[in-house]
Amino acid sequence: MAATTESLPARAKRPVSQRAGRWLSNNLIRIYAVFGFTYLFIPVGYTFVYSFNNSGKSNLNWRGFTTDKWANPCGAPDVCNALSNSLKIGLIATAVATVLGTMIAFALARHRFRGRTVTNLTIFLPMATPEVVLGASLLAFFLNVGVPLGFQTIVIAHIMFCISFVVVTVKARLASLDPRLEQAAMDLYADEWQTFRRITFPLVLPGIVAGALLAFSLSFDDFIITNFNSGDVNTFPKFVWVSSLRGIPAQANVIGSAMFFIALFAVLLGQAVTRRRRA
Amino acid sequence: MVEATGGRDLRLEHVTKRFGTFAAVDDLSLTIPSGSFFALLGPSGCGKTTTLRMVAGLEEPTAGTIHIGTDDVTYAKPYKRPVNTVFQSYALFPHLDIFENVAFGLRRRGAKQIKQEVEKALELVELGGLAKRKPAQLSGGQQQRVALARAIVNRPAVLLLDEPLGALDLKLRRQMQIELKRIQTEVGLTFVHVTHDQEEAMTMADTIAVMNSGHIEQLGNPTQLYESPNTAYVANFLGQSNLIRATVVGTSGDDLLLDVHGSRLAAPVSRRASGDKELLIGVRPEKIHLGAPDEVVPDNHNVLRDGVVTDASFTGVSTQYLVRLPWDQEVMVFVQNLGVGGVLVPGTKVSLSWNPAHTFALDGSEDALAGVQLEEPVSVG
Numbered sequence: 001m002a003a004t005t006e007s008l009p010a011r012a013k014r015p016v017s018q019r020a021g022r023w024l025s026n027n028l029i030r031i032y033a034v035f036g037f038t039y040l041f042i043p044v045g046y047t048f049v050y051s052f053n054n055s056g057k058s059n060l061n062w063r064g065f066t067t068d069k070w071a072n073p074c075g076a077p078d079v080c081n082a083l084s085n086s087l088k089i090g091l092i093a094t095a096v097a098t099v100l101g102t103m104i105a106f107a108l109a110r111h112r113f114r115g116r117t118v119t120n121l122t123i124f125l126p127m128a129t130p131e132v133v134l135g136a137s138l139l140a141f142f143l144n145v146g147v148p149l150g151f152q153t154i155v156i157a158h159i160m161f162c163i164s165f166v167v168v169t170v171k172a173r174l175a176s177l178d179p180r181l182e183q184a185a186m187d188l189y190a191d192e193w194q195t196f197r198r199i200t201f202p203l204v205l206p207g208i209v210a211g212a213l214l215a216f217s218l219s220f221d222d223f224i225i226t227n228f229n230s231g232d233v234n235t236f237p238k239f240v241w242v243s244s245l246r247g248i249p250a251q252a253n254v255i256g257s258a259m260f261f262i263a264l265f266a267v268l269l270g271q272a273v274t275r276r277r278r279a
Numbered sequence: 280m281v282e283a284t285g286g287r288d289l290r291l292e293h294v295t296k297r298f299g300t301f302a303a304v305d306d307l308s309l310t311i312p313s314g315s316f317f318a319l320l321g322p323s324g325c326g327k328t329t330t331l332r333m334v335a336g337l338e339e340p341t342a343g344t345i346h347i348g349t350d351d352v353t354y355a356k357p358y359k360r361p362v363n364t365v366f367q368s369y370a371l372f373p374h375l376d377i378f379e380n381v382a383f384g385l386r387r388r389g390a391k392q393i394k395q396e397v398e399k400a401l402e403l404v405e406l407g408g409l410a411k412r413k414p415a416q417l418s419g420g421q422q423q424r425v426a427l428a429r430a431i432v433n434r435p436a437v438l439l440l441d442e443p444l445g446a447l448d449l450k451l452r453r454q455m456q457i458e459l460k461r462i463q464t465e466v467g468l469t470f471v472h473v474t475h476d477q478e479e480a481m482t483m484a485d486t487i488a489v490m491n492s493g494h495i496e497q498l499g500n501p502t503q504l505y506e507s508p509n510t511a512y513v514a515n516f517l518g519q520s521n522l523i524r525a526t527v528v529g530t531s532g533d534d535l536l537l538d539v540h541g542s543r544l545a546a547p548v549s550r551r552a553s554g555d556k557e558l559l560i561g562v563r564p565e566k567i568h569l570g571a572p573d574e575v576v577p578d579n580h581n582v583l584r585d586g587v588v589t590d591a592s593f594t595g596v597s598t599q600y601l602v603r604l605p606w607d608q609e610v611m612v613f614v615q616n617l618g619v620g621g622v623l624v625p626g627t628k629v630s631l632s633w634n635p636a637h638t639f640a641l642d643g644s645e646d647a648l649a650g651v652q653l654e655e656p657v658s659v660g
Binding site: 178180181183184185186187188189190191194198199202203 | 335336337356357358362363364366368370371372373374383384387388429430433
């Protein structure tokens with residue numbers, strides 16, 4: 001128990017245990033957040049730190065600091081080829097899925113047509129199906145139809161599952177769009193096309209961008225479905241997985257860290273832009 | 280600036296709008312003269328907003344025609360008619376600043392001198408300095424003004440206002456009522472104003488059409504509607520009325536002689552809007568004089584005795600009394616606060632008297648409670 005004197009304010013008179021309890025209850029959420037973020041960022045931090053490892057073939061033990069790997073990220077065999085495949089596939093799949101997905105979202109949100117319910121369900125399926133099942137069924141399909149596996153089959157597979165995410169994101173944005181805004185535009189002499197271009201599209205754009213970013217990261221990230229349908233084409237996740245059997249080169253850490261910082265920068269930039277627009 | 284398209288009447292002929300089997304607007308015919316401030320007044324679901332949307336082109340009539348001047352616009356697209364709307368929720372474009380919101384219509388029509396026109400419109404609604412703000416940064420009242428500026432800057436032949444003041448608080452609403460009226464006088468456009476608020480309609484409009492389940496009950500200027508309602512619905516919806524059952528027992532000069540539960544009353548023949556022998560006679564609460572039970576009233580005045588005060592609410596300007604008559608009907612009486620006498624307590628015996636000229640008469644088969652407003656009218660039209 002804390003020693004008490006008459007002159008001390010009431011607060012200080014409380015026993016230590018009670019004060020500690022109060023401090024804990026006031027800061028619990030912060031402590032929880034510190035643990036949560038630590039847990040999330042330990043792998044990222046590890047990857048980043050080991051991108052400076054002066055390693056040979058394997059990157060498991062610390063052998064001294066070097067920036068060589070950052071100076072020469074393509075140094076390890078095939079790493080940049082895999083990265084470039086992943087980026088190309090990601091960009092194509094994102095572009096196609098965003099255009100198609102946005103159009104599907106508009107159709108589903110704005111029109112009542114036969115087969116609408118079925119379409120809604122079908123769109124949802126790729127998100128609900130385990131990737132293993134999706135990858136295997138696609139492989140069976142490509143083999144049956146006789147499509148040679150490779151770059152094109154990866155792109156087709158990625159477009160397929162990316163569309164779902166774009167549709168869901170854009171549809172949510174469309175649902176929150178006040179139909180009276182479009183009516184007001186029409187009332188103010190804008191025809192259907194002008195209404196779309198000046199009002200609907202700019203207001204739905206954040207949803208479309210969000211859908212596209214989601215599609216790109218899902219495509220870049222995908223391993224299971226890709227592995228089934230890639231033939232001998234290498235992608236970055238596939239490269240990491242294959243080399244993990246022999247030892248991942250530090251260049252993989254360099255590329256992984258770079259991707260992380262690019263994404264972080266993009267998010268910060270996005271927030272800065274939104275904040276400036278609001279101000 | 281595109282030339283003002285004024286000087287053209289808005290004409291609705293036999294317009295009907297059905298949603299499934301429900302007729303929201305039922306064979307409505309109406310001519311709104313150019314330059315007038317016209318109000319469509321009615322409770323929610325009476326068809327006033329549907330009528331407005333058909334004029335704007337946002338809804339297609341099931342039958343009938345709509346003309347602006349000589350142009351048939353019944354099926355014209357919204358952007359092909361000289362009509363602009365101030366929406367109930369304002370519907371300002373959230374991604375555009377105030378200037379671009381107001382300039383939107385001008386730009387779509389390729390107008391010249393957009394900057395001057397927009398600035399003039401913003402000056403008119405007293406928002407000159409806010410052109411660079413976004414709608415979300417303005418208060419409700421300011422957004423309402425922007426919505427108004429965005430519409431009038433186009434000088435439409437008809438300006439539609441859909442419950443434009445519904446979202447504002449009472450004080451701001453009063454202020455905007457006066458503002459709207461000023462702006463209408465200043466720009467001289469035809470304003471068609473949809474509202475459920477009878478006071479708002481009476482304050483602003485030259486002509487009011489009282490709507491009820493898809494048709495017009497009565498059309499006239501505020502005084503006509505208030506002093507000489509044609510139906511119990513109008514009598515109750517505009518202000519408050521005391522409707523009492525009466526039987527005609529004869530005539531004397533220009534007056535009908537009436538029997539009301541044994542009392543002899545009179546009403547001008549000219550103020551019988553409908554009906555024959557069995558009537559509902561009406562008198563407004565502020566027209567009734569509240570007197571002592573045996574008070575001597577002027578000759579020929581209508582008098583009902585043996586009333587008992589059942590409720591008194593002092594509102595400052597006046598005291599509102601409920602007086603129960605011997606046949607158990609309660610009559611409302613407003614007594615102006617002239618500083619003489621106090622507030623009568625419930626239980627006081629009183630007599631009611633009024634000038635027969637203030638009596639109007641309706642068909643006795645009407646529902647005496649038609650159009651009585653609930654305490655809190657629903658704002659959705």
